[in-house]
Amino acid sequence: MSGFSGTAVIFDLDGTLVDSEPNYYEAGRRLLAEHGVPDFTWTDHERYVGISTLETVTRWKREYGLEASVDELLAAKNRRYLELARASTRAYPEMRAFVELLAAEGVPMAVASGSSPEAITAILAGTGLDAQLRTVVSADEVERGKPAPDVFLEAARRLGVTPGDCVVVEDAAPGAAAAHAAGMRCIAVPYLAAQADAPEFATAGLLLRGGQGEFTARAAYDWLLRTR
Known part of the structure; x- marks a missing residue:
């Protein structure tokens, strides 16, 4: 049985999974x-x-x-x-590896993004990430965008899990605030190094101040396993 039983992971898209x-x-x-x-x-x-x-x-x-x-x-x-x-849209290699590690464990995953449904679909298909990330929520589909928690709560609903069982992966302060407001843990990977000290990131369970340059799939995987 997977060591992640009961855990779901929700990814932001832009600046988190892909360099868009x-x-x-x-x-x-x-x-x-x-x-x-x-x-x-x-x-x-x-x-x-x-x-x-x-x-x-x-x-x-x-x-x-x-x-x-x-x-x-x-x-x-x-x-x-x-x-x-x-x-041209590039998926971050370590994020792709993280998705693949989680998929191999059967961890429920979703994408919750401020982009339009069409943009999310196009990017996931173009990068091949749609093979593992089939549950997708756009801010266009909920009442309020980030920093409100709506998009993350809807992702949890579609995955059939409780918010408290979800971990959000985010690159931006409004997304980290939305995760906190949703009652979800957060792995924060700031896109802008200058924003790493933003108060919204202080609520993250794991804050990688160096952004994508510091993020590794194995370290994030191990953190999830330790803190599930």
Whole structure:
């Protein structure tokens, strides 16, 4: 019998399983340039890491005074992102190895992401992660995005497990806050090293301050086994 009996793992997608932030940045940069904002930088983009696409474009409309509706901005950003994502999205090797280790033990797993259902499906299929990660929840399918816990709670419901039996793997402060609010443990792998001291990460059961460069599948696997 698996040593993980009763444990489920829920993965964030962007910046956690895959390095998709460069594509999100480029999609946003192009969209904003077309709407009269030509100087959107990577530093500007960092303020939106971990926030759903809907919340991001809602903030853009307000902050930049964009004339297009939120629905129009959302559709345009998703369209541009999908074009980039289908062309090139890289799964982090150690995260892929972690998923494979858990799958071999029969651990229930899900993806809970702020991306659109179409983006999640395209990325998982393009990286081959859809073979192990079949339960997927988008923030578009729940009332509130991260840092609210809705997307993680829905993932637990679909997996048929209680929130207290779930471990979330996250790269962003809003996601770590959402995991805590859901009553779930968290493995935090900050995408941005400068955010490692964010108070939201202080609630994580395992915090890897060095981000993906510090994360290893075996260490995460062993931590889960010790703390189940």
